[in-house]
Amino acid sequence: MKLRLLVGAAFLPLAFAMTAQAADTAPSAAVEPAGDGLFGRVVNASGSPLPGAEIIVRGSGRRAVSNTQGEFSLPGLSGDVTLDVRYIGLPDASQLVSVSPGRPSQVTVTLGGDDVTTVADVVVTGVITDGVARSLNQQKNADGTVNILSADAIGRYPDPNVAESLQRVQGVAIQRDQGEGRYINVRGAPAAFTAVSVDGVAVPAVSPTTRAVDLDTLPSDIVSTVEVSKTLTPAQDADSIAGAVDIKTRSPFDKRRLAVSGYAGGSYNDYGGSDTRAGATISNVFGPDQSFGALLSLSYSETNRRPDNVENAWVYDKDAGRYLIEETLFKDYETQRTRQALTGALEWRPSEGLRAWLRGSYAEFEDDEYRDTLRFGYADGKIQPGATDRAATFTGARIYKALRHRTQNNQITTLSTGLERTFDNGAVWDAALSWARSEQTYPHRDELVFRSDSQTLSYDTTDHYRPTYSAFADASGFYRNPAKYSFRENTFRSNDTEQEDVSFKTNFELPTVIAGREVTLKFGGKYSTRDVVADEERFRHRSSDKPAPLDPGTMASLLSDQLSRNYDYNLGFKLNHDLVSDYLARAAVAGSKSAAARRMPQSLTADYTANEDILSGYGQARFDVGATNVLVGLRIEKTDFEGSALNVPNTGAPVKITVDRDQTDFFPNLTLRHSFSDQLIGRFALTRAISRPDYTDVVPRILETRETEDTGGGSKIRTLISRGNPDLKPTLSNNVDLGLEYYLRPLGVISANAFYKDLSDYRFTLVTNGAPYAPSPTGVADITESLNAPDGRLMGIELNWQQTFDFLPGWASGFGVFANYTLTDAEIKTGRSFAGRDTFTLPGQSDTTYNLALFYERAGLSARVSYTHRSDYLEAINAERPGLDLWVEGRGQLDFTASYDFGNGVEVFGEAKNLTDTAGVRYYGVKERTYEYEKFGYNVFMGVRFKY
Known part of the structure; x- marks a missing residue:
């Protein structure tokens, strides 16, 4: 219904603009x-x-x-x-x-x-230098601290999505999935601390568990510019503690003529698979005085990957006082990722003082993945004497062989319509109505699992990057013998998350004179309403269930003739993807998705609904005091939240619980920009920002499960509780920013920006063992929930150097450099002690990130070699044991791009990505306890661009 209302209202600004234009001009008068x-x-x-x-x-x-x-x-x-x-x-x-x-x-x-x-x-001429010039001029003359990436600059890196493009910006690091960037960490802050918008329209997250936006859904070739505001103004939404990212698409008035451009190409990846990418944009202006403009842009890419991946799940054995691996998982992927995007714009500019627009964007990301796995289940067996923190042997262990087929589909759609009117006295009024929708769907995450008989298994992780496993050293290759396996289970899982946001905002800007000084006053308001619906279903049918599941037959009957390998490990033959998919489809129809097979309560506790309404208003004044530009103002945001979820007890019927709450927050702002000279600019800002809790953490969901533990002298019932916290507060941050920028002639900048963020009520997840819980048979339970940490801080400095070497003689004048370095330090204080700790670093915060690129541009040739790096960062905190904190190992990557412009609108280009073949590594506590080791190889891409 919200979409229908928006579409119905979409042409109101155009109608209003036409009425206003008719009032300003006589019917026969020329448009002025x-x-x-x-x-x-x-x-x-x-x-x-x-x-x-x-x-x-x-x-x-x-x-x-x-x-x-x-x-x-x-x-x-x-x-x-x-x-x-x-x-x-x-x-x-x-x-x-x-x-x-x-x-x-x-x-x-x-x-x-x-x-x-x-x-x-x-x-300064050339594609690279022209893009740099556009970015630097906008950054130099902005009120606050802003970093801007232009389309030309983005196109000179091998970055297929917006997340990877942003890693080139100082202070921005990315989190990867199978080698591709997905989330961004700005200035060492968690990904959820950064809001994302497209053409000023706030983008809801696609995931039900975080507010962070999956930027791998958005291809980089739809972008005109990406603007990262690291200090906010009162006119901007306050929900960006780290920085606000606005992705601007193209306008037909960028060229003001018929303009056509596009590109196409393909690639090779040394770990198997290939890339295909293509895109095209067409725009024109037409009508009386070329006052109408239209633009259409299309993008498509297909990426095939076969990364190698090994995971070791570590636990701590309290009785023996040592770390053990409870399972090792070897993953053999065949993935196909497709991205397609469409952007469009209709604009009307009958005069310089009046304009109206209708803009839209659609982006879809689909990950179709087959995963053959071999899993050593040490926890199924019994540990033998002589185990250490590096090696252990288990009798009675099991081996699992499985095939999982998973499809993930993300969709992000935005639509906005609005107008802007400049009046006779220089006042400017604008209004915009927008709609955004994000959806994440897993149509299926289906898996067929076979399990071996009891085996004796051991491991040795002395070389933690290349551990040894006894099964692979066994000359008989028993783990490859299908006769050793029998059907264990099939599982089915699907979920759908929809987030829809509708907003209306308006601004009024008035130049005036106060006490003899020219002052520009600006006021505005915004109302947004967001609805979130998350639904998940899980089904599992085991061989021992009654009624019995559909029999898949022997494992031998489902094997293919394709060898499965992971690094140097021989995993045996793959399961036949077509045969297994056919079986899973028949198993679902035959009754696996019956009431008896539905996994309870897991199928209910991921479900929730939420509604969040935000009403905001602001006022600001901008004036000059000599060479100092002063902006001062206040923003107020009132948040009304309502959420519903289920309380699912261990026994008894689920109960729906609804909570609602409201909160009003104030965001004062002082932003100064001082021109010491035409080339030297100083900045200072005092601002305040907010990060609201993730919906899944604040809705009143409660999941209660019970386990029976063998204590050696009998058994004990253990109650586990996972619950939301409706009392969870948003995180607030008081920010201080200070910067100095020196702009070089003819093109370049040297800058330093320092920042300090004082955090209150930072959110963290806590597991409390033995907490009082009356419904439990023992009166206690292990409770997992999100809580607020009273204090925290995030501070750092960004250094940046960009310069063209035009002063060099002859051909050497085509060289130039980009370099930036960011140093951050952060901590949160929980107000309580966990394993002797009450202070933690921020998840997602790397102490150092840096980029270094050397480019050359002359006589149609453009080339750039670039290296980007971030240091280790914390991913998840283990409150009980620091040795099980989950860390991501620091990673560097070397890339190269080159192109040649023939001067007739045609350009050939090549890209080489991850030439260092750097792995993605995660570990528990210390690097010797490697959790995941994944390599995705280098990629070489060749293509052609054209423009008219």
Whole structure:
């Protein structure tokens, strides 16, 4: 219903804009901008718009900055005025403009023409340097601390999705899945501390367990620019403690003509599989005075991978005082990942003072995965004497051989419509209605499992990256003998999560004079409502169940003739994917998905619904004190939350519980930007931000299960509780930012930015053993829930150096460098002691991250070699034992890209990714307790681009 309302309202701004335009002009009059003042564009010699150009009115010091289409406005001017225009990478320009009273004037300022006469006026050209110039100019003239990636810059790295593109930004690191970036950590903060929007529309997460947005769903080639705001203004939503990411798609007014571009190519991966990628964009302007614009952009990619993966699940044996592996899992993947995206825009600009738009985007990510596994189940057996923290032998252990077929589908859709009106007095009003929907679906996660008879198994992890396992050393190869196995179980799991967000926002900006000083006042409000529905079903049918499941036959009858290998381990023959898929389909129809097979209570406790309404308003004032730009303001956000989930006891019927709560938060803001000179900029900001709890942590779900433990002298019932915490508070952060930026001629920057975030009520997950719990037969239970830590901090410094070496002679002048380094330190204080600890680092926080790239661009040739690295970071805390904290090992990656432009709109390019063949590693406590070791190999991609 929300979508229908939005579609019905989509053309209201267009209708309103047409009415407003008709009121401003007589029916026979030519279309002209309304009101006094000056409207203009800044372009380069080829007519392309220059965003971030600084326009200063000589004498008065009035200042404007061009937007992404190179447009600017200076209302209230009259008479002859001289504009001084500055743009890093191009020579400065001055232009005399005559502005008639009562009638607006239009001007186009062209930079980098034929009048370049000095070394300082060298015109920077080339795809890489042009993208750098666009980014640096917008960053330099922004009010707060902002990092911007342009489409040209993104296209010069082998980054297929937005997450991987952002790893090039200082202070941004990524979390990977099978080698591909998925989540981002900005300035060492957890991924959920960063909000993501597309064209200003807030994007809900696709996952039911986190607010962090899966950025691997969004392909990088739909992007015009990516803007990372590390300090917020009052006009921005406050839910970004680390930084807000806004992904801007293309506009038909970027080119203001018929423009067609595209690319296509394919790749090779040394671990098997291939990539295919293609994309195209077409746009044009038309109608009276070319006031209408339309754009359509398409993207498609298909990635096939076969990574090698081994996992060891470690536990601590309290009785023996040692660490043991309870199971080892060898995974043999065959995955196909597809991404497809569509963006579109309709815009109407009848005058420089009036514009309306309708924009939309759709992105879909599908991961179709077959996983053959061989699992050594040591925990099924009994440990033998002589075990150490590195080696152990078990009798009565079991071996499991399985095939799992899993399909994951993510979809993110955004739609927005709005208008912007500039009035005679220079006031600007805008309004926008938006809708966003995210969905994650697992249509099936189905698995067939066979289990061996009892075996004696041992392991030795002295070489923790290449452990030895007794089964592979056995000359008989018993683990490969299908006669040793019998049917164990089949499992079925599906889930669907939908998040839908509708919002309306409006802003009013008014230039005025207060106490003799020019001040720009800005006010606005926003209302958003988000609905979340999560549903999961699990079914399992074991060989011992009554009624018996459909018989799959012997394992031998389902084996293929394909050998399964993982690193140097021979895992035997793979299960036949077609035969097993056929069996699982028949097993489901035959009754595996019956009431008797449904896994209870797991099928219920992942289900929840939530509604979150946020009403916000703000006011801010922007004015100049000499060379200092001052922005001061206040934002207020009122959050109303309602959530429902099930209390599922060990016995008895589930009970639905609903909770609701509301909270009002205040976010004061002071942002200063000081120009020590045209090239040296200082920044200072005092801000406040919020991170609301993940829905699954705050809804009132309760899962109670019971286990029977063998104590040696009998048995004991153990009650396990997993529950949400409706009293969980949002995390608030008071932030201090300080920066200094020196912009180099003709193109470059050296900068340092320091930050400090004072955190309150940081959320962490706690397992409390033996906590009082009356319904338990023993009166106690092991309870898992999220709690608030009273105090925490996150601090660090970002160093950045970008420069073109134009001062070098001849061919060497084509070289340039990108380098950034971020150092962070963080801790949270829980207010209680766990295994002698009450202070922890932040999950996702690496002490150091850095990027280094050397590029060359000259005579149509562009090339870049880049290295990115992040140090170890904590993924999950084990409150009972530090030795079982889960860490991700630091990782570096070397990439290379090169292209040649023939000068006729055609360009060939090549990419090489992960040339270091760096593995992905996770470990418990110390690196010797390796949990996961995964390699995905290097990738070489070749293709062609075209543009018109």
